[in-house]
Amino acid sequence: QGYPAYSKLLVLCTLSSGGLVAYSESQPDIGTPDVDPNQKEPKKKRVVVLGTGWAGTSLLKDLDASLYDVQVVSPRNYFAFTPLLPSVTVGTVEARSIVEPIRNMVKKGRGEVKYWEAECVKIDAANNNILCRSNFGNNLVGDREFLLEYDYLVIAVGAQVNTFNTPGVMENCHFLKEVEDAQKIRRSVIDCFEMAVLPGLSEEERRKNLHFVIVGGGPTGVEFAAELHDFFEEDLVKLYPMAKDLVKISVIQSGDHILNTFDERISTFAEEKFKRDGIEVQTGCRVLSVSDKDITMKMKSNGEICSIPHGLVLWSTGIGTRPVVKDFMEQIGQAHRRVLATNEWLRVKGCDNVYAIGDCATIDQRKIKEDISSIFKAADKDNSGTLTVKEFQDVIDDLLIRYPQMELYLKSMHLSDVKDLLKDPQGNDQKEVDIEGFKLALSHVDSQMKSLPATAQVAAQQGAYLSKCLNRRLQCEENPEGPLRFRDSGRHRFRPFRYKHFGQFAPLGGEQAGAELPGDWVSVGHSSQWLWYSVYASKQVSWRTRMLVVSDWTRRFIFGRDSSRI
Ligand code: FAD
Helix, strand or coil: CCCCCCCCCCCEEECCCCCEEECCCCCCCCCCCCCCCCCCCCCCCEEEEECCCHHHHHHHHHCCCCCCEEEEEECCCEEECHHHHHHHCCCCCCHHHHEEEHHHHHHCCCCCEEEEECEEEEEECCCCEEEEEEECCCCCCCEEEEEEECCEEEECCCCEECCCCCCCHHHHCECCCCHHHHHHHHHHHHHHHHHHCCCCCCHHHHHHHCEEEEECCCHHHHHHHHHHHHHHHHHHHHHCHHHCCCCEEEEEECCCCCCCCCCHHHHHHHHHHHHHHCCEEEECEEEEEECCCEEEEEECCCCCEEEEECCEEEECCCEECCHHHHHHHHHCCCCCCCCEEECCCCEECCCCCEEECHHHEEECCCHHHHHHHHHHHHHCCCCCCEEEHHHHHHHHHHHHHHCCHHHHHHHCCCHHHHHHCCECCCCCECCEEEHHHHHHHHHHHHHHCCCCCCCHHHHHHHHHHHHHHHHCHHHHHHCCCCCECCCCCCECCCCCCCCCCCCEEEEEECCEEEEEECCCEEEEEHHHHHHHHHHHHHCCCCHHHHHHHHHHHHHHHHHCCCCCCC
């Protein structure tokens, strides 16, 4: 095992299989890997998957690896169950309970999947290859670069934190994206308490150390605030009695409400519960800068600027683009976008063999209006400006297949408008439907068809969808079964991706949660928390992690959380 040393010159090894592996000049110890990542035998098409998060693993779980040469590149050799990260920050759940090694996950599938612990640093779509770099942080291997060719590339690298270029945020704030972030926060919280009770500190200094500020009132920020509050009330207050009246948790939100992507009832319940718990929610505030001592913000209402001292700040305000994706977007003319635009089949626009799923991608909605017009134009064969009821219903079916987001909307308030178009003023069924009238009704829909949210639910469904397409690629090439093309002749090979929303939860601490389920079903309180426990236990990716998570919850109920700083 190991890598023989070669000279410092750039070595370009042409391997017997025809693939290329390039090594960086800057590294002292370089060599050929024991396994050639470019080996293509027996001439299977190669699918390269970037990322082992929700989207990547969901694809790998169902992908039939006996059909392809599947290679996975990710700097993280495990999958992390991100919805439980806030619980890791205070030890309600242990870090190792929410991760599953990627090698464990892929070995159970059909066929062999090769995994390379490396980061993709450059995508070269023109030459169908990617440049990868692994860094194990030691002198033995050092930075190691290699090129990997692909026939199909699946970009599932997720997103990174977004600081909106706010000064001091990168240096002085915590983030909660990765398991390491959660572990770091856990240590820092304990540090704040230990520092606050040291002898010789003024009350002001103690209060500063025990002021926990959360910037961003979305689900992650709110859940962290709730976990922190529970940790203090249930465990730390007994261990640090001196801190009892000094601890303060503040949530700073730029919008008017916290949890504003949730139903209003949940958002209101959360605000009221936080008020009762003593968690301060400051809405309508924009953070201007963060230093190691305080956080400066501006009130939107009166323009007033104020600074508040802090012990720890969690920055949780949204997501930004990873550099490798940014660079790729520049190459393919999408530089002005935040995430990669794909079509409804999840293929990156302008690239035939590159797919993008999860947080790094979005289905391009700008084309929708144009598409709706084309669909109508194609259906209105005699250019009369009207459609028969049958033609009209076909158009609606086609629109719903292409743009599933419309369904929810049509089903709710505007369905009546659409139906009205099928009736004459006397309420009798029409024989023909006026296209312009329908387009008018659709103009409301247009504004409702926003991008899909950046959630694990979307990412996992996209991964599962793409694996099905790839598994059935050959079969579908012979028998296309998807919807009719309206620009060219023939049919699409697959039906477009269709997102199914199964609802969302917001744990609010004190064994209470808000739950929003399909069909406008909203519930808040203790029963929702038990529903949350059952759903999150069932959603674990393996029986091993399920057992670990449930036993962590049980341990916490019996013994409380561990406050050691390790
Ligand atoms: P990720 O899961 O982030 O995975 C990206 C993968 O790409 C990682 O393996 C990473 O190591 C790898 N990678 C990064 N850069 C490179 C590179 N250059 N080359 C190769 N690989 C790379 N969603 C919900 O639906 N419900 C929830 O309750 C929920 N709670 C959340 C709580 C927290 C604290 C957080 C942070 C997120 C939560 N989300 C939740 C959102 C959810 O986690 C994301 O939407 C989801 O992880 C997106 O999946 P992804 O596969 O696109 O990205």
